[in-house]
Amino acid sequence: MKVLLTGASGYVGSVLTRHLVAAGHLVTGLARGAASAARVEANGGTPVRGSLADLDLLRAAASGADAVIHAAIDFADPDLGTTERLALEALLSGLDASRQLVYTSTGLVYPPGGERPAREEDPVDEHTIQPHKIAGERQVLDNGVVPVHVIRAGLVHxxxxxxxxxxxxxxxxxxxxxxxxxxxxxxxxAVHVADLADLYVRLLAKRPAERIFNAATAxxxxxxxxxxxxxxxxxxxxxxxxxxxxxxxxxxxxxxxxxxxxxIDSSRATQVLGWQPTAxxxxxxxxxxxxxxx
The missing domain is CATH 3.90.25 (UDP-galactose 4-epimerase; domain 1)
Incomplete structure (x- = not known):
């Protein structure tokens, strides 16, 4: 499968690239500069030079992929919400119903301190400190054309x-x-970055009907x-x-x-995808x- 990965040179993206390549996928990784491109290549991917602001590039790269994984985020960007919204629009416009997009979110979208671990069907916290993630989730889940999965990860280590x-x-x-x-x-x-990468690989392989998956150890x-x-x-x-x-x-x-x-409760990933954190x-x-x- 041809996979376009945003954030491919970052912490999660680097590990994910190696796991995707090991699973037999051809990974194209978005890379802003020469150093980032070198990291993508070192991990077995093919870099495409650009950023989330390069909308035509994103659209074209997505159109040549079987699946897109959006794992990029730049908290230093003062216009993060707008940048992500436009980038997601471009990525989705390059895909169709035969392909797939996986969106990286966080367990912090749930209200804190619940009486039990948060499950995927629970309401999100409208006052979260990461409102752009709730907005991004809604944007991709409501697109109406492209099959989408969302991963809500715990603290990654x-x-x-x-x-x-x-x-x-x-x-x-x-x-x-x-x-x-x-x-x-x-x-x-929490979730180990290698276990998190394994969850992405399983989602691409199985394309389950369930759309949102928490990712953390039990x-x-x-x-x-x-x-x-x-x-x-x-x-x-x-x-x-x-x-x-x-x-x-x-x-x-x-x-x-x-x-x-x-x-957060990650039993859905275990039951549906057979995901078992082992790291x-x-x-x-x-x-x-x-x-x-x-």
């Missing part, structure tokens, strides 16, 4: 990759302590336990701080991550896995 885990570790090294807020009992669902972890793993990695001590201290002492994105209470757990990955490579 593995391969010593960037994101909240690296931020937790960097902050602990700088401050000499691994912190959590209050009792740290708030929990987070057991969420408490932020207190994450702080403990960070402490073991960095040789610091895990300790509690108040919400006010987090707001005053930490970068906003770190304070937000420490306050997360996001647990190292988040806590083991932090304490003694890929994040000990620093």
């Amino acid at each position: 593995g391969h010593n990759g960037p994101g909240p885990v690296r931020n937790f570790l960097d902050t602990a090294r700088e401050s000499g302590k691994a912190v959590y807020i209050g009792d740290g009992a708030n929990r987070i669902s 057991e969420p972890v408490s932020v207190r336990d994450i702080a403990g793993a960070v402490a073991r990695n960095t040789g610091t001590a895990a300790c509690s701080i108040t919400a006010d201290q987090a707001r005053d002492e930490l970068e906003p994105h770190n304070a937000f991550a420490l306050a997360l209470d996001s647990v 190292v757990s988040l806590l083991a990955d932090i304490a003694e896995g890929s994040y000990t490579a620093d």
